[in-house]
Amino acid sequence: MVVLFPAVRDMLPHLGAPEDSEVGEHPLAAGMVAAMGDVRGARARVVEALGAGHPVPESLRVPEEAPVWGGFGSSQPTRQKELTNYQHGSDWLRLFEGANSSVRARLLSLFRDGATAHLNALPHDGGFRMRPTAAVIAVCLQLGASIPLVREVSAVGTGSCACGEVVDEFGYHYLACNRRGMFTYRHDAVQDVLYEMLRKVFDPASVKRTHVYHRSYSPHWRPDITVLNFDGRGRHLVIDVAIGFPCAQTHVDGAARVPLHTAAALERQKAYTYGDISPHRLVAFAMEAFGGLGEQAKQLLRDCARRRQDRLGPEMASATWSTPTFESYWGQRIMVALHSAQAFGLHGRALEDYPQ
Structure with a gap:
């Protein structure tokens, strides 16, 4: 708890829980640990798929280090995106594995860089407006x-x-x-x-x-x-x-x-x-x-x-x-x-x- 979640450790006294309390004794701490467990499971699933050469979204990248919640600060927005990336990648793999050939073909085409650029277009004259x-x-x-x-x-x-x-x-x-x-x-x-x-x-x-x-x-x-x-x-x-x-x-x-x-x-x-x-x-x-x-x-x-x-x-x-x-x-x-x-x-x- 102290090593992996220093931010949670610092918060516990303010929430009325002793600093050395067991994880299971406080709902917030237990929830944080469970959430990080889900993220690690998602990361393992993504790493396995990449290692086996399975098709994945082009934007999916896995840093070498396993996810660790290290406190709040300027690095957290980037870390949050990394953690979200694992979850989205795992969900995508689950969807892909249960799909038929037509759905798989659609997913593999959509999840390439630039394929959904029109969804970012602001509708205005000049070639960006769709009826x-x-x-x-x-x-x-x-x-x-x-x-x-x-x-x-x-x-x-x-x-x-x-x-x-x-x-x-x-x-x-x-x-x-x-x-x-x-x-x-x-x-x-x-x-x-x-x-x-x-x-x-x-x-x-x-x-x-x-x-x-x-x-x-x-x-x-x-x-x-x-x-x-x-x-x-x-x-x-x-x-x-x-x-x-x-x-x-x-x-x-x-x-x-x-x-x-x-x-x-x-x-x-x-x-x-x-x-x-x-x-x-x-x-x-x-x-x-x-x-x-x-x-x-x-x-x-x-x-x-x-x-x-x-x-x-x-x-x-x-x-x-x-x-x-x-x-x-x-x-x-x-x-x-x-x-x-x-x-x-x-x-x-x-x-x-x-x-x-």
């Missing part, structure tokens, strides 16, 4: 909750999409079905924001969306965006946006075991499609429908932030306190664009399939 319907659908997708209008479609009449497949209440079929251009909506929305960002990082005249001479550096496929001579040595930055759905039949088994499985598959697919375009650099800006960013996409954002020293410039006019840096600003813009476009397409599809 109420879009915000509801985005939250439903993140929580794995049924989407109101889609639930009605799945429950009324045949409950089928115009393509003939059964519509589920979570909207997963619509996210995997390209009828009426669902894939195009979200692809173009992300591409628009990416194009705007690159023009603020590189010479605007060098950033091209349709470059008629692309066969000279990308003979097999026309890229979405090209940054000409991006490094000053004659090399071009060739960017292709790709968005996949982790719960689609072709991805769900792998996505339930490996974080960003779908994004990695899209990166490999783009590399095969483009072939060897050296000395130029191909960036497959791969995203998952729940928000997970592929490694090449994250690297591009980091590279752009580094060129700008992670500072805001022209973006200051529409920045808020939640976007103090270049990376946070454009991370939110990209995620808002993705989820707004997905919601637009999903809601439109549900309206089409709603029984008249």
